[in-house]
Amino acid sequence: MSSETCTSAAIGAIGVAASGSRQRRAVITRLRRWVDTGVDDDAGPRAANDERIDWLRAIPFIAMHLACVSVAWVGVSAIALWTAAALYVLRMFAITAFYHRYFSHRTFNTSRGVQFAFALIGASCVQRGPLWWAAHHRNHHRHADTAFDPHSPTLRGFLWSHAGWFLTRAAFRTDWARVPDFAKYPELRWLDRYDTVVPVVLAILVYAFGAWLGASMPQLATNGAQMLVWGFFVSTVALFHATVTINSLAHRVGTRRFETADDSRNNAWLALITFGEGWHNNHHFFPGTVRQGFRWWEVDLTWYLLRLLALIGLVRDLKPIPAWVAAKARG
Numbered sequence: 001m002s003s004e005t006c007t008s009a010a011i012g013a014i015g016v017a018a019s020g021s022r023q024r025r026a027v028i029t030r031l032r033r034w035v036d037t038g039v040d041d042d043a044g045p046r047a048a049n050d051e052r053i054d055w056l057r058a059i060p061f062i063a064m065h066l067a068c069v070s071v072a073w074v075g076v077s078a079i080a081l082w083t084a085a086a087l088y089v090l091r092m093f094a095i096t097a098f099y100h101r102y103f104s105h106r107t108f109n110t111s112r113g114v115q116f117a118f119a120l121i122g123a124s125c126v127q128r129g130p131l132w133w134a135a136h137h138r139n140h141h142r143h144a145d146t147a148f149d150p151h152s153p154t155l156r157g158f159l160w161s162h163a164g165w166f167l168t169r170a171a172f173r174t175d176w177a178r179v180p181d182f183a184k185y186p187e188l189r190w191l192d193r194y195d196t197v198v199p200v201v202l203a204i205l206v207y208a209f210g211a212w213l214g215a216s217m218p219q220l221a222t223n224g225a226q227m228l229v230w231g232f233f234v235s236t237v238a239l240f241h242a243t244v245t246i247n248s249l250a251h252r253v254g255t256r257r258f259e260t261a262d263d264s265r266n267n268a269w270l271a272l273i274t275f276g277e278g279w280h281n282n283h284h285f286f287p288g289t290v291r292q293g294f295r296w297w298e299v300d301l302t303w304y305l306l307r308l309l310a311l312i313g314l315v316r317d318l319k320p321i322p323a324w325v326a327a328k329a330r331g
Protein backbone atom coordinates (compact mmCIF):
# COMPACT_ATOMS: atom_id res chain seq x y z
CA MET A 1 0.00 0.00 0.00
CA SER A 2 1.39 3.37 -0.98
CA SER A 3 1.89 6.05 1.63
CA GLU A 4 -0.75 8.19 -0.15
CA THR A 5 -3.36 5.41 0.13
CA CYS A 6 -2.49 4.97 3.81
CA THR A 7 -2.90 8.68 4.43
CA SER A 8 -6.27 8.95 2.70
CA ALA A 9 -7.52 5.81 4.55
CA ALA A 10 -6.43 7.37 7.85
CA ILE A 11 -8.16 10.65 6.99
CA GLY A 12 -11.29 8.71 6.07
CA ALA A 13 -11.21 6.82 9.40
CA ILE A 14 -10.77 10.07 11.31
CA GLY A 15 -13.69 11.56 9.35
CA VAL A 16 -15.95 8.59 10.20
CA ALA A 17 -14.94 8.76 13.88
CA ALA A 18 -15.55 12.51 13.96
CA SER A 19 -18.99 12.21 12.36
CA GLY A 20 -19.80 9.32 14.76
CA SER A 21 -18.92 11.42 17.77
CA ARG A 22 -20.86 14.39 16.33
CA GLN A 23 -23.94 12.17 16.02
CA ARG A 24 -23.48 10.87 19.57
CA ARG A 25 -23.22 14.45 20.85
CA ALA A 26 -26.36 15.42 18.92
CA VAL A 27 -28.31 12.51 20.44
CA ILE A 28 -27.08 13.37 23.95
CA THR A 29 -28.05 17.00 23.40
CA ARG A 30 -31.54 15.98 22.34
CA LEU A 31 -31.89 13.70 25.36
CA ARG A 32 -30.75 16.50 27.67
CA ARG A 33 -33.58 18.61 26.29
CA TRP A 34 -36.01 16.17 27.97
CA VAL A 35 -35.13 17.92 31.22
CA ASP A 36 -33.62 21.24 30.11
CA THR A 37 -35.13 23.05 27.14
CA GLY A 38 -32.37 25.67 27.45
CA VAL A 39 -29.70 23.27 26.16
CA ASP A 40 -27.95 24.82 23.17
CA ASP A 41 -29.74 24.07 19.96
CA ASP A 42 -27.13 22.86 17.47
CA ALA A 43 -29.62 23.32 14.64
CA GLY A 44 -29.71 27.05 15.47
CA PRO A 45 -32.32 29.20 13.73
CA ARG A 46 -32.94 26.38 11.24
CA ALA A 47 -34.93 24.63 13.98
CA ALA A 48 -37.57 27.38 13.72
CA ASN A 49 -38.64 25.97 10.36
CA ASP A 50 -37.92 22.30 10.95
CA GLU A 51 -41.30 20.58 10.74
CA ARG A 52 -40.00 17.05 11.19
CA ILE A 53 -41.32 15.25 14.26
CA ASP A 54 -38.55 14.85 16.83
CA TRP A 55 -39.32 11.24 17.78
CA LEU A 56 -36.47 10.97 20.26
CA ARG A 57 -37.60 14.01 22.16
CA ALA A 58 -41.22 12.87 21.92
CA ILE A 59 -40.55 9.55 23.73
CA PRO A 60 -41.74 10.74 27.19
CA PHE A 61 -44.93 12.12 25.62
CA ILE A 62 -45.61 8.83 23.83
CA ALA A 63 -44.72 6.83 26.97
CA MET A 64 -47.30 8.84 28.91
CA HIS A 65 -49.97 7.59 26.50
CA LEU A 66 -48.76 3.98 26.71
CA ALA A 67 -48.82 4.19 30.52
CA CYS A 68 -52.61 4.64 30.33
CA VAL A 69 -52.90 1.06 29.03
CA SER A 70 -51.79 -0.18 32.44
CA VAL A 71 -55.30 0.52 33.82
CA ALA A 72 -55.78 -3.12 32.78
CA TRP A 73 -53.30 -4.21 35.50
CA VAL A 74 -53.73 -1.67 38.28
CA GLY A 75 -57.54 -1.86 38.42
CA VAL A 76 -59.77 1.02 39.43
CA SER A 77 -61.36 2.51 42.54
CA ALA A 78 -63.76 5.37 43.21
CA ILE A 79 -61.07 7.43 44.90
CA ALA A 80 -58.70 7.02 41.93
CA LEU A 81 -61.43 8.19 39.54
CA TRP A 82 -62.29 11.17 41.78
CA THR A 83 -58.64 12.16 41.96
CA ALA A 84 -58.31 11.96 38.16
CA ALA A 85 -61.45 14.09 37.73
CA ALA A 86 -60.37 16.67 40.33
CA LEU A 87 -56.95 17.05 38.72
CA TYR A 88 -58.60 17.39 35.30
CA VAL A 89 -60.90 20.19 36.57
CA LEU A 90 -58.21 22.12 38.43
CA ARG A 91 -55.71 21.86 35.57
CA MET A 92 -58.17 22.57 32.76
CA PHE A 93 -59.05 25.76 34.64
CA ALA A 94 -55.35 26.66 34.91
CA ILE A 95 -54.95 26.16 31.15
CA THR A 96 -58.08 28.03 30.05
CA ALA A 97 -58.08 30.84 32.59
CA PHE A 98 -54.34 31.43 32.91
CA TYR A 99 -52.33 29.89 30.04
CA HIS A 100 -54.96 31.10 27.57
CA ARG A 101 -57.02 34.04 28.83
CA TYR A 102 -54.29 35.55 31.03
CA PHE A 103 -50.83 34.74 29.64
CA SER A 104 -51.86 34.66 25.96
CA HIS A 105 -54.51 37.42 25.88
CA ARG A 106 -54.13 39.47 29.09
CA THR A 107 -57.87 39.70 29.58
CA PHE A 108 -57.56 40.28 33.35
CA ASN A 109 -55.00 41.20 35.97
CA THR A 110 -53.68 39.45 39.03
CA SER A 111 -50.80 39.53 41.51
CA ARG A 112 -47.39 38.05 40.81
CA GLY A 113 -48.02 35.34 43.41
CA VAL A 114 -51.33 34.19 41.88
CA GLN A 115 -49.76 34.46 38.40
CA PHE A 116 -47.00 32.07 39.52
CA ALA A 117 -49.35 29.69 41.38
CA PHE A 118 -51.49 29.11 38.29
CA ALA A 119 -48.45 29.01 36.00
CA LEU A 120 -47.21 26.19 38.24
CA ILE A 121 -50.51 24.30 38.02
CA GLY A 122 -50.55 24.89 34.25
CA ALA A 123 -47.01 23.57 33.99
CA SER A 124 -48.15 20.27 35.56
CA CYS A 125 -50.34 19.61 32.48
CA VAL A 126 -47.43 18.51 30.22
CA GLN A 127 -48.35 21.30 27.79
CA ARG A 128 -44.95 22.93 28.36
CA GLY A 129 -44.33 26.24 30.10
CA PRO A 130 -46.63 29.30 30.18
CA LEU A 131 -44.33 31.39 27.94
CA TRP A 132 -44.05 28.62 25.35
CA TRP A 133 -47.85 28.16 25.38
CA ALA A 134 -48.63 31.88 25.13
CA ALA A 135 -46.08 32.51 22.36
CA HIS A 136 -47.51 29.72 20.19
CA HIS A 137 -51.05 30.82 20.85
CA ARG A 138 -50.32 34.45 20.00
CA ASN A 139 -48.82 33.23 16.72
CA HIS A 140 -51.99 31.21 16.12
CA HIS A 141 -54.15 34.33 16.41
CA ARG A 142 -51.83 36.42 14.22
CA HIS A 143 -51.82 33.86 11.43
CA ALA A 144 -54.92 31.69 12.02
CA ASP A 145 -55.49 29.25 9.16
CA THR A 146 -52.69 30.65 7.02
CA ALA A 147 -49.33 29.03 6.18
CA PHE A 148 -47.82 30.64 9.33
CA ASP A 149 -50.39 29.18 11.72
CA PRO A 150 -48.61 26.54 13.86
CA HIS A 151 -51.65 24.23 13.78
CA SER A 152 -54.25 24.85 11.09
CA PRO A 153 -56.51 21.83 10.39
CA THR A 154 -57.74 23.53 7.22
CA LEU A 155 -54.27 23.51 5.70
CA ARG A 156 -52.60 20.56 7.41
CA GLY A 157 -55.36 18.13 8.40
CA PHE A 158 -56.71 16.76 11.69
CA LEU A 159 -53.72 14.77 13.00
CA TRP A 160 -51.26 17.59 12.38
CA SER A 161 -53.40 20.26 14.04
CA HIS A 162 -54.26 17.96 16.96
CA ALA A 163 -50.86 16.65 18.02
CA GLY A 164 -48.39 16.39 15.11
CA TRP A 165 -47.30 20.03 15.22
CA PHE A 166 -46.73 19.78 19.00
CA LEU A 167 -43.93 17.22 18.49
CA THR A 168 -41.97 18.95 15.73
CA ARG A 169 -38.54 20.50 16.24
CA ALA A 170 -39.97 23.88 15.30
CA ALA A 171 -42.72 23.64 17.92
CA PHE A 172 -40.39 22.71 20.79
CA ARG A 173 -38.89 26.21 20.62
CA THR A 174 -40.28 29.22 22.49
CA ASP A 175 -40.71 32.29 20.30
CA TRP A 176 -39.43 34.81 22.86
CA ALA A 177 -40.21 37.80 20.63
CA ARG A 178 -43.94 37.06 21.11
CA VAL A 179 -43.92 37.22 24.92
CA PRO A 180 -41.71 40.12 26.09
CA ASP A 181 -44.37 41.14 28.63
CA PHE A 182 -44.07 37.91 30.65
CA ALA A 183 -40.51 36.86 29.73
CA LYS A 184 -39.27 39.47 32.21
CA TYR A 185 -40.31 37.23 35.14
CA PRO A 186 -37.44 34.84 36.00
CA GLU A 187 -39.78 32.39 37.76
CA LEU A 188 -41.81 31.98 34.53
CA ARG A 189 -38.65 31.56 32.46
CA TRP A 190 -37.57 28.85 34.90
CA LEU A 191 -40.86 26.98 34.46
CA ASP A 192 -40.38 27.20 30.70
CA ARG A 193 -36.81 25.99 30.76
CA TYR A 194 -37.37 23.01 33.07
CA ASP A 195 -40.84 22.13 31.85
CA THR A 196 -40.70 18.47 32.93
CA VAL A 197 -39.94 19.19 36.59
CA VAL A 198 -43.46 20.11 37.69
CA PRO A 199 -45.20 17.15 35.98
CA VAL A 200 -42.66 14.75 37.53
CA VAL A 201 -43.22 16.24 41.00
CA LEU A 202 -46.99 15.93 40.55
CA ALA A 203 -46.63 12.28 39.46
CA ILE A 204 -44.57 11.53 42.60
CA LEU A 205 -47.10 13.28 44.85
CA VAL A 206 -50.01 11.42 43.25
CA TYR A 207 -48.18 8.08 43.72
CA ALA A 208 -47.40 8.93 47.37
CA PHE A 209 -51.05 9.91 47.97
CA GLY A 210 -52.23 6.53 46.63
CA ALA A 211 -49.62 4.62 48.64
CA TRP A 212 -50.61 6.49 51.82
CA LEU A 213 -54.33 5.84 51.24
CA GLY A 214 -53.60 2.18 50.49
CA ALA A 215 -51.74 1.77 53.79
CA SER A 216 -54.00 3.85 56.04
CA MET A 217 -57.44 3.20 54.48
CA PRO A 218 -57.41 -0.25 52.82
CA GLN A 219 -61.21 -0.09 52.40
CA LEU A 220 -60.66 2.44 49.56
CA ALA A 221 -59.01 -0.33 47.50
CA THR A 222 -56.30 1.84 46.02
CA ASN A 223 -52.50 1.95 46.02
CA GLY A 224 -49.64 4.05 44.64
CA ALA A 225 -49.51 2.50 41.17
CA GLN A 226 -53.27 2.68 40.63
CA MET A 227 -53.42 6.30 41.75
CA LEU A 228 -50.44 7.20 39.55
CA VAL A 229 -52.04 5.67 36.45
CA TRP A 230 -55.49 7.23 36.92
CA GLY A 231 -54.65 10.43 38.77
CA PHE A 232 -51.66 11.41 36.67
CA PHE A 233 -51.44 9.54 33.36
CA VAL A 234 -55.11 9.12 32.40
CA SER A 235 -56.07 12.57 33.72
CA THR A 236 -53.15 14.29 31.93
CA VAL A 237 -53.68 12.51 28.60
CA ALA A 238 -57.44 13.30 28.68
CA LEU A 239 -56.63 16.91 29.54
CA PHE A 240 -54.14 17.19 26.69
CA HIS A 241 -56.51 15.80 24.06
CA ALA A 242 -59.45 17.89 25.30
CA THR A 243 -57.31 21.03 25.10
CA VAL A 244 -56.04 20.41 21.58
CA THR A 245 -59.52 19.74 20.20
CA ILE A 246 -59.67 23.54 20.12
CA ASN A 247 -56.83 23.54 17.56
CA SER A 248 -58.23 20.66 15.52
CA LEU A 249 -62.04 20.33 15.85
CA ALA A 250 -62.91 23.94 16.79
CA HIS A 251 -61.60 25.07 13.41
CA ARG A 252 -63.61 22.40 11.56
CA VAL A 253 -66.77 21.31 13.40
CA GLY A 254 -69.45 23.73 14.61
CA THR A 255 -71.20 26.92 13.60
CA ARG A 256 -69.86 30.30 12.54
CA ARG A 257 -71.64 33.30 14.07
CA PHE A 258 -69.01 35.77 12.90
CA GLU A 259 -67.40 35.93 9.47
CA THR A 260 -63.83 35.88 10.74
CA ALA A 261 -60.83 35.55 8.40
CA ASP A 262 -60.11 32.07 9.82
CA ASP A 263 -62.21 28.88 10.02
CA SER A 264 -63.01 29.05 13.75
CA ARG A 265 -66.31 27.52 14.96
CA ASN A 266 -68.57 27.62 17.98
CA ASN A 267 -69.14 24.15 19.39
CA ALA A 268 -71.15 23.56 22.60
CA TRP A 269 -69.71 20.06 23.23
CA LEU A 270 -66.15 21.34 23.03
CA ALA A 271 -67.13 24.26 25.28
CA LEU A 272 -68.30 21.77 27.93
CA ILE A 273 -65.13 19.64 27.99
CA THR A 274 -62.82 22.66 27.81
CA PHE A 275 -64.73 24.89 30.25
CA GLY A 276 -65.78 27.48 27.67
CA GLU A 277 -63.07 27.38 25.03
CA GLY A 278 -65.41 25.77 22.48
CA TRP A 279 -66.95 29.18 21.73
CA HIS A 280 -63.97 29.56 19.49
CA ASN A 281 -65.54 31.61 16.71
CA ASN A 282 -66.62 34.15 19.35
CA HIS A 283 -63.08 34.15 20.68
CA HIS A 284 -61.42 34.68 17.30
CA PHE A 285 -63.83 37.52 16.54
CA PHE A 286 -63.00 39.33 19.78
CA PRO A 287 -60.11 37.80 21.79
CA GLY A 288 -59.87 40.85 24.03
CA THR A 289 -62.59 39.83 26.49
CA VAL A 290 -62.17 37.36 29.35
CA ARG A 291 -65.53 35.84 28.42
CA GLN A 292 -65.92 33.40 25.52
CA GLY A 293 -69.63 32.57 25.77
CA PHE A 294 -71.21 35.73 24.33
CA ARG A 295 -74.84 34.80 25.08
CA TRP A 296 -76.23 33.85 28.51
CA TRP A 297 -76.81 30.26 27.40
CA GLU A 298 -73.27 29.78 26.06
CA VAL A 299 -71.87 27.91 29.05
CA ASP A 300 -68.42 29.20 29.98
CA LEU A 301 -67.26 27.58 33.21
CA THR A 302 -63.91 29.39 33.16
CA TRP A 303 -65.68 32.74 33.17
CA TYR A 304 -67.90 31.75 36.13
CA LEU A 305 -64.89 30.55 38.12
CA LEU A 306 -62.89 33.69 37.30
CA ARG A 307 -65.79 35.79 38.61
CA LEU A 308 -65.62 33.80 41.85
CA LEU A 309 -61.85 34.43 42.09
CA ALA A 310 -62.54 38.14 41.45
CA LEU A 311 -65.08 38.15 44.29
CA ILE A 312 -62.45 36.92 46.74
CA GLY A 313 -59.86 39.32 45.32
CA LEU A 314 -57.45 36.89 43.66
CA VAL A 315 -57.95 38.37 40.17
CA ARG A 316 -59.20 41.80 39.00
CA ASP A 317 -60.05 43.96 35.98
CA LEU A 318 -61.88 41.22 34.05
CA LYS A 319 -62.30 42.69 30.55
CA PRO A 320 -66.00 42.56 29.60
CA ILE A 321 -67.62 41.99 26.21
CA PRO A 322 -67.94 45.43 24.56
CA ALA A 323 -71.54 46.54 23.91
CA TRP A 324 -71.07 46.51 20.12
CA VAL A 325 -69.80 42.92 20.22
CA ALA A 326 -72.68 41.80 22.45
CA ALA A 327 -75.14 43.49 20.05
CA LYS A 328 -73.57 41.75 17.06
CA ALA A 329 -73.71 38.40 18.89
CA ARG A 330 -77.46 38.89 19.44
CA GLY A 331 -77.79 39.33 15.68
Ligand SMILES: [Zn+2]
Pocket residue numbers: 100104105137141283287
Ligand atom coordinates in the same frame (compact mmCIF):
# COMPACT_ATOMS: atom_id res chain seq x y z
ZN1 LIG B 1 -56.89 32.63 22.02
Ligand SMILES: [Zn+2]
Pocket residue numbers: 140144246247251264280284
Ligand atom coordinates in the same frame (compact mmCIF):
# COMPACT_ATOMS: atom_id res chain seq x y z
ZN1 LIG C 1 -58.16 29.15 16.85
